[in-house]
Amino acid sequence: MNVSIGFDLGGTNMKAGIVHPEKGVLKQVSIPTQADDGLEATLDRMAKLIKEVSDDAEGDITGVGIGAPGMISLDRRSVHNPPNLKGWYVVPLAEEIRKHTGFNALVENDANLMALGSARYGSGKPYQHFIMITLGTGVGGGIIFNNKIFRGATGAAAELGHISIDYDGAVCNSTVPGAIEAYLGQRFMSQRAADEIRKHPESELYKTYAGNFEALDPRHLSEAANRGNTLAIDILADAGRKLGYAIVNYVHTLDIRKIVISGGVAQAGDHILKPCFQAAMERLMPPFRSDFEIIPELLGNEAALLGAGTLALENL
């Protein structure tokens, strides 16, 4: 049976894996991206990693599917202004990889590939249509419609972190005031939590983190919430409700009622997802409430690699 190479190109690390259509990731290797060395050096490192995973692969390799941050061209061959990759403006990445490795390649946005990975191997598998929300440093999204990535007019659809829930709201790493990323992105959520905790110097969280609020991440909040800390429970519930308001906007636009949630912040689990579900159910128009469901994705980052491999398996 044919296999493919899935490639996950991040600003910090790059990862390559052999992806089997039924068995998933057979082998994977990861090295630092070292994006500061510039484009040519990064391409060389990518080629080296691809060679390394492909050398002893069983089965024929159909090609390389690459997940990259930023905007991807409609033909899935070029990357436009990826954040965190120095010196990359418009890079014909598929062609560069073919030149460097001999393999045909395709590129897709990393959040879209998380969704595709979930659709073929994860929580999204039972659903023909679902919305994937990735909660990490930022908030990303992917839309699966009729079992395929919904890409919009130019390939840039599902910028779900940049949907505003408050036109007069906080501005974060976005052009959009009140974008949901300003409430749920990891950095911004930690900062909001710190602000809240500072108001409660009597709290356990204040005692633990005073003077070291940078160390506070959603996982700590989640652990505190698990111990019954009401301040942590309130902070996570507030974030969850705001995510629910954004989800209402997605659902009323798309009429897609299965929401798959992935990423670091999602590890706060029910402390976020229960208030999120409740808030969405309260605000959805009645017909949209039936079959509405929020489902955590448990594959973690492997979803991106699986999605990248799937891109190559299904299109090369």
Added chain:
Amino acid sequence: MNVSIGFDLGGTNMKAGIVHPEKGVLKQVSIPTQADDGLEATLDRMAKLIKEVSDDAEGDITGVGIGAPGMISLDRRSVHNPPNLKGWYVVPLAEEIRKHTGFNALVENDANLMALGSARYGSGKPYQHFIMITLGTGVGGGIIFNNKIFRGATGAAAELGHISIDYDGAVCNSTVPGAIEAYLGQRFMSQRAADEIRKHPESELYKTYAGNFEALDPRHLSEAANRGNTLAIDILADAGRKLGYAIVNYVHTLDIRKIVISGGVAQAGDHILKPCFQAAMERLMPPFRSDFEIIPELLGNEAALLGAGTLALENL
């Protein structure tokens, strides 16, 4: 050449027309719906109207396309809980029309059919993908993707009036606080305008409408704005900007960059649409700004009839 019957079923009036694929509406008739008489009486009136337009039609009639308010089933045969139609719960409208008239029929949401009419006969014609926003008593929407209505998982996509731009905002005829319908729907907009005008007893608008604010509709505001009335200009510009914020949400979700605006409030023209365009351009992420355009639809209500006819021409 085959023709079809387009049917526009509203809460107040019903309209039927012969629709030609190239020449558009050849003939149309309209009568009051008299929804209070109940379902059977309304079906009889519909059948009578269909008979009347079809009697002397030139060309073979492929069937009847019906635009109705409310949710339509995925198979386009049933209407679910249409607002303003008394005693209609779940009505197998396509089958009822076939029984009453002998014609095959299909039903679709009226705002979706406005979009389809625009796509085949109106401002949407040059575009493979666009978002239609109908500004009337409420705010409706339709999404054209790959030249077809995007219907979502169950046929209920594009409830674009029920997208929130302020999670803590005003509640109107919606389950969603801060829904754009609360700012742009005709009734709500008139009410907001009245509130604003009451604060300015020195204004020309106050002198004209004091004691009779119910008579104030967006057209009056537009006329006053045309005469240079700064209060009217401000009220319309504020509404336009808010519509722009909602449009940013649609565009970031769908990556569809052509926005076609139709309906009564749209007659306020540039007083709404210019601030709307500017606000959207300021908040869109840079890649989405290229090719972004807002285009008025000039067909008026005929777009719905043309869309209904097109539904029958292309699917029956």
